[in-house]
Amino acid sequence: MVQDINIKIIDREGITHEVQAPTDMAMNLMEVVRSYELAPEGTIGVCGGMAMCASCQCYVLSDTKLPEMQDDEEAMLSEAFYVKQNSRLGCQIHITPELEGLEVELAPES
Numbered sequence: 001m002v003q004d005i006n007i008k009i010i011d012r013e014g015i016t017h018e019v020q021a022p023t024d025m026a027m028n029l030m031e032v033v034r035s036y037e038l039a040p041e042g043t044i045g046v047c048g049g050m051a052m053c054a055s056c057q058c059y060v061l062s063d064t065k066l067p068e069m070q071d072d073e074e075a076m077l078s079e080a081f082y083v084k085q086n087s088r089l090g091c092q093i094h095i096t097p098e099l100e101g102l103e104v105e106l107a108p109e110s
Helices: 029-035 071-079
Strands: 004-010 016-022 057-060 087-089 103-106
Touching: 004 029, 016 029, 071 087
Parallel strands: 004 103
Antiparallel strands: 004 016, 057 087, 057 103
């Protein structure tokens, strides 16, 4: 059974996009942002989703339960710009049915 979830993404211009993300394609949030072209080409997911660049940093605005942050994500965020308490790397947030209603804001480009 294919299930898409609804996600709200605020782009770097402050525009809110309500998008549907497939849960059956092993995508992550950074790939969803890229597929909907919500950030200029070459400004998000620069490292290809390896948690090595923080170009996909976002601020989690909803109280959606996310998987615990792994060491490589935590290390990258410790070196990134514009980090807040609710910062996560989009490449480390895998699209699952549990993320229904997730709301995020893309961090400014560094």
